[in-house]
Amino acid sequence: MRALALAGWIALAGCSWDPEQPNVTVHVNGIPTDPAAGVDHLNVTVTDSSNSPKQYRPTFQPGSLAGGSIDLAFTIATGAYTVNAVAADRTDATVKSGNGAGVVPAVTDLTITLQ
Numbered sequence: 001m002r003a004l005a006l007a008g009w010i011a012l013a014g015c016s017w018d019p020e021q022p023n024v025t026v027h028v029n030g031i032p033t034d035p036a037a038g039v040d041h042l043n044v045t046v047t048d049s050s051n052s053p054k055q056y057r058p059t060f061q062p063g064s065l066a067g068g069s070i071d072l073a074f075t076i077a078t079g080a081y082t083v084n085a086v087a088a089d090r091t092d093a094t095v096k097s098g099n100g101a102g103v104v105p106a107v108t109d110l111t112i113t114l115q
Contacts (some may be wrong), residue, residue: 005023014036014103016026017056019104020075021075022073022074022075022109023072023074023075023076023104023105023108024073024074024075024076024081024102024104024109024110025071025072025073025074025108026044026045026070026071026072026073026074026083026085026100026110026111026112027069027070027072027074027109027110027111027112028042028069028070028071028072028085028098028101028111028112028113028114029067029068029069029109029111029112029113029114030068030069030087030096030113030114031065031067031068031069031070031087031096031114032068032087032095032096033063033066033067033068034063035062036061037062037063038062038087038089038090038095039062039089039095039096040062040088040089040090041057041058041059041060041087041088042056042057042058042070042085042086042087042088043055043057043085043086043088043092044056044057044058044072044083044084044085044086045051045083045084045104046074046076046081046082046083047081047082047083047084048076048077048079048080048081049077049078049079049080049081050077055096056072056074058070058072061087073094076104077104078104078105079103079104080101080102080103081100081101081103081104082099082100082101083099083112084097084099085098085099085112085114087114096114096115097114097115098112098113098114098115099103099112100112
């Protein structure tokens with residue numbers, strides 16, 4: 001029985017696992033840098049060709065993003081996609097927003113300027 005259990009563990013240890021590799025990068029600029037604005041996160045929605053939106057919420061300290069920009073990376077299925085980014089304060093009130101779209105594999109580097 002021990003030999004069988006040992007064989008099972010060895011078989012499991014031999015399984016390969018590959019991490020997801022991002023294929024789209026999004027540069028978001030125009031994030032308010034004034035701490036008084038109170039922007040401490042982005043609400044990012046990525047919708048791919050399957051029309052299933054995925055939500056992301058990168059957070060940071062208000063005024064901590066020098067230059068008011070951040071780079072994000074996503075794994076998106078082949079086809080059209082849209083990215084909507086909203087800069088919000090701690091109460092989740094929208095301060096600025098912007099969006100962009102592309103097609104994998106043609107447009108994989110996207111820049112969104114919040115306004």
